[in-house]
């Protein structure tokens with residue numbers, strides 16, 4: 407799943423949206439959102455799969471404040487006293503070095519379910535994002551240029567749409583994950599995909615047929 411580069415503004419977590427530029431293609435002027443982050447070209451195209459390509463939030467010029475906001479739902483008990491829509495803040499993750507919820511090992515990191523670039527859009531077009539703060543992400547940032555640029559203080563985020571068939575996976579979110587070796591990783595309960603949040607890879611895939619030339 408594609409990483410959402412993030413930053414911390416004050417005490418609030420904010421996704422980074424690429425710089426919006428205009429370009430002319432085939433005689434037409436179009437907007438693109440593209441920028442270089444840590445030696446990698448980061449583009450709004452990263453999020454164009456699973457129908458997200460039609461969401462207002464991925465339009466290059468869509469005006470959004472980019473803060474990561476708590477989503478509704480009861481995936482994580484610790485989020486039950488945070489109102490959906492509230493901005494996620496650093497202090498909510500203060501216990502990230504020891505946090506656990508009985509699924510797999512404690513101390514691997516503290517996750518949250520969030521939304522991004524979805525203020526004022528219909529619920530069907532909400533972009534689900536998972537946020538994770540972990541000492542392992544701090545370690546990755548020390549050895550990897552892109553991770554150093556795309557994460558901060560051990561926080562990482564990604565668009566939480568399974569690349570298999572678009573369900574919403576989770577880190578330590580599902581009791582049954584242990585049966586499939588997913589209790590300490592990101593597990594999708596639809597068809598048991600397991601993702602490792604601590605070994606990101608550079609990969610591109612085409613989820614839709616290309617238009618005819």
Ligand code: FES
Nearest residue numbers: 568570571594597
């Ligand atoms: S949709 Fe996630 S495993 Fe199939």
